[in-house]
Amino acid sequence: MLLLLVAVQVALWAHAAQVAQLAASEGDRVARSFGGGPAAGTVAARAVLGAPGSDVTGARIGVTLLPGDTEQLRVRGAAVSILPGLALGVSATVVGPVQEFRGSE
Numbered sequence: 001m002l003l004l005l006v007a008v009q010v011a012l013w014a015h016a017a018q019v020a021q022l023a024a025s026e027g028d029r030v031a032r033s034f035g036g037g038p039a040a041g042t043v044a045a046r047a048v049l050g051a052p053g054s055d056v057t058g059a060r061i062g063v064t065l066l067p068g069d070t071e072q073l074r075v076r077g078a079a080v081s082i083l084p085g086l087a088l089g090v091s092a093t094v095v096g097p098v099q100e101f102r103g104s105e
Contacts, residue, residue, distance in 0.1 A: 005082060005083060006083070008082060009079075009081065009082055009083050009086065009088070012055055012079050012080050012081075012082065013079040013088045013090070015055050015079075016054075016055040016056045016077070016078075016079035016080065016088075016090045017079070017090045017092075019048065019049065019054045019055060019056050019090075020049075020056055020059075020075045020076075020077060020090045020091060020092040021092040022048055023045040023046075023048035023049045023054075023056075023059075023061075023075045023092070024045065024073050024074065024075045024092035024093060024094045025092075025094055026044050026045060026047075026048050027041040027042060027044045027045030027048070027061065027063070027073045027075070027094075028041060028071065028073040028094035028095075028096055029044070030043075030044035031044075031063055031071050031073055031098075032071050032096050032097065032098050032099055033099055034099045034100065034101060038063035038065070038071075041063050041071075041073055042061050042063055045061045045073065045075055046059075046061065049061075049075070049077070055079060055080045056075075056077040056078070056079065056080075056090060057077060057078050057079075057080055058077050058078050059075060059076065059077035060075070060076045060077065061073070061074070061075050062074045062076075065098075066095070068097075069097055069098045069100065070095060070096065070097055070098065071095070071096060071097075071098050072093065072094070072095045073093070073094050073095075074091065074092070074093045075091060075092045075093075076089070076090070076091040077089070077090055077091075078090065
């Protein structure tokens with residue numbers, strides 16, 4: 001029975017890691033798009049994390065504007081735990097250039 005519980009816990013952790021990566025990718029896409037921004041990226045990432053069956057608890061999202069018109073979005077949280085006292089963390093980071101319109105010069 002313990003091995004079955006451990007196997008289910010590993011599956012929950014793997015699913016939560018995939019959801020965190022999806023949230024980071026979606027938030028990054030929105031934040032980097034023309035007319036987006038850090039606030040819009042955070043909202044998009046929270047929408048993914050708040051969807052039914054996300055299996056990520058205590059999620060924290062951070063958007064950082066880096067030098068060179070680059071944006072970084074990081075998602076951190078923990079997988080849902082069925083084993084008492086076990087908290088497996090998940091995180092995902094995506095970095096990319098910010099899209100902007102440049103007229104003819």
